[in-house]
Amino acid sequence: MLNEDTPLTPVNKAGKLSSDASEKGDLSMPAKVDMGKIVSLCKRRGLIFPSSEIYGGLASCWDYGPMGVELKRNVRDAWWKSIVHERDDVVGLDTSIMMHPGVWTASGHIDSFTDPLVECKSCHLRWRDNEIEGESCPKCGGELTEPRMFNLMFKTFMGPVEEEASTIYLRPETAQGIFVNFDSVITTSRKKLPLGIAQIGKSFRNEITPGNFIFRTREFEQLELEYFVKPGTDEEWLDYWVKERFDWYVKLGIRKENLRLRQHGKDELAHYARDCYDVEYLFPMGWSELEGIANRGDFDLIQHAKCSGRELSYYDAEAGEKYVPYVIEPSAGVDRSVLAFLIDAYDEEEVEGEKRTLLHLHRDLAPIKVAVLPLSRNEKLTPLAKEVFNKLCRNFVTDYDDSQSIGRRYRRQDEIGTPFCVTIDFESLEDKQVTIRERDSLAQIRVPVEELGKILAAKLKGEAFDASTLWATRQK
Ligand code: GAP
Numbered sequence: 001m002l003n004e005d006t007p008l009t010p011v012n013k014a015g016k017l018s019s020d021a022s023e024k025g026d027l028s029m030p031a032k033v034d035m036g037k038i039v040s041l042c043k044r045r046g047l048i049f050p051s052s053e054i055y056g057g058l059a060s061c062w063d064y065g066p067m068g069v070e071l072k073r074n075v076r077d078a079w080w081k082s083i084v085h086e087r088d089d090v091v092g093l094d095t096s097i098m099m100h101p102g103v104w105t106a107s108g109h110i111d112s113f114t115d116p117l118v119e120c121k122s123c124h125l126r127w128r129d130n131e132i133e134g135e136s137c138p139k140c141g142g143e144l145t146e147p148r149m150f151n152l153m154f155k156t157f158m159g160p161v162e163e164e165a166s167t168i169y170l171r172p173e174t175a176q177g178i179f180v181n182f183d184s185v186i187t188t189s190r191k192k193l194p195l196g197i198a199q200i201g202k203s204f205r206n207e208i209t210p211g212n213f214i215f216r217t218r219e220f221e222q223l224e225l226e227y228f229v230k231p232g233t234d235e236e237w238l239d240y241w242v243k244e245r246f247d248w249y250v251k252l253g254i255r256k257e258n259l260r261l262r263q264h265g266k267d268e269l270a271h272y273a274r275d276c277y278d279v280e281y282l283f284p285m286g287w288s289e290l291e292g293i294a295n296r297g298d299f300d301l302i303q304h305a306k307c308s309g310r311e312l313s314y315y316d317a318e319a320g321e322k323y324v325p326y327v328i329e330p331s332a333g334v335d336r337s338v339l340a341f342l343i344d345a346y347d348e349e350e351v352e353g354e355k356r357t358l359l360h361l362h363r364d365l366a367p368i369k370v371a372v373l374p375l376s377r378n379e380k381l382t383p384l385a386k387e388v389f390n391k392l393c394r395n396f397v398t399d400y401d402d403s404q405s406i407g408r409r410y411r412r413q414d415e416i417g418t419p420f421c422v423t424i425d426f427e428s429l430e431d432k433q434v435t436i437r438e439r440d441s442l443a444q445i446r447v448p449v450e451e452l453g454k455i456l457a458a459k460l461k462g463e464a465f466d467a468s469t470l471w472a473t474r475q476k
Contacts, residue, residue, distance in 0.1 A: 033346050035284045039213055041357065042342070045416050047071065047367075048214065060210035060217045067416050068338075070367035070397060072221075075337050076200050078364050079223045082248055083198050090196035090225065091189050095177025097202060098158065098168050103176050106307035107300065109153060112271040113172060115208055116147040126150070128208050152205045154218075170204035175329060177201075178226045179300040182312055193314055193325055194237065196227040200334070212285055214335040221334035228314070228325035231298065235275075237328045238295045242277045245293055245330045249279065249337075253362035254344045258282040259290075272299040279332075281340045290340055291332035298324040341365055345417060351442070359417030360440055363460050368418045369396040370456055373409050375425040377402040384449075385424045388434065391453060392422075396460065414439055420456060443467035 042048035047068035051061035122142030276294040374385035
């Protein structure tokens, strides 16, 4: 059973919240942080930029800047560490984005990965059937066509000839790359079931209503685990993974009160799912899906076996039986997780009459771990400051900044969530000691340069920042 501490939204346990709940967010919930502030911080501090901005941008496409690319990488690494490296029952995989078109027929995406759309006969804009009230186009008032099914997969052609026979699709989920490699992984890894296969990679969906910054885009990155189990043990494993995945977000700093679980109603389940829970986060637009954990049963392996002609089963040598495994699938989005981590970390406070904006990012996620800041760009300070930087950057992602006032440089680091700043001042030249300043408490400790690497390594592993035993000031 799911842990009692894990909030499962009772209103939805029995069924669907509303057709729009997971699409637009549950709008009855109060907004915490304005999305505009997050977008503006991301632009200002080099986290995320609009794609092709010099050409006016491309709808729903975003680029990760120097800080964003580090943050995104840290999210991927944290997931991979907890799912693959810290377990002996999961292996990794990296499959190609373009796959044989037969994969998508077998998986049901050709027939079922669709949305009903109506088209305006005058301005030719397309609308989701359930998005419009009345009979006419919300933009120009024109007459609308009957609803037609619109497939969300991006089509392209492989090779020089643009014809039906060379049509291929950009994958709309990374999961299928795992299913079609099931046999190869099982026979080469010599592992027993239950066994998980994990993959991180880009997926593409021609979403009708993308939006809310990087929440719903047409190109995005997924973190997917297909966990193969013996039929009959699937419900237990579903509970296990729901809890594991909920706890992962909490461990990385998301406040528990901003997370909840929602079980899908029967009418809402994807065509392959027997059961599914969403981990939802309280985004500024309301409670929305962060991750789905589905019980896919044996749908995918059966379908691929049928369509490819290759047997996809597992032989349990100990029990002397052969069966088609069931699959539990925790499936998260890198971009959506990045957004949730940013929103949850965002804070504003007043320090000495000035507004301080900061990101309380978990140390494992922070793009920069340590910033080396000489008190000023003074030729006497530079050699020691550079020496400190050169030592630290071998072990931590370190920034060196000697431009503008020290106060402004602290603020800049606060805004990207840097947990520690190291300041080199004129006294450092005499006593070979430097100051470490902690982002959240603003507490400072002074430590010998030779000890710096060791101390920072301990703090970045989670050791408390205790300023009481050393000389310290709280410069608020
Ligand atoms: N293989 C199952 C699957 O793909 P999904 O619920 O459609 O399930 C899983 O997607 C996760 O991928 C979502 O919870 C979300 O985090 C992310 N995701 C899906 N569509 C997305 C989009 N258009 N933009 C950003 N992230 C998306």
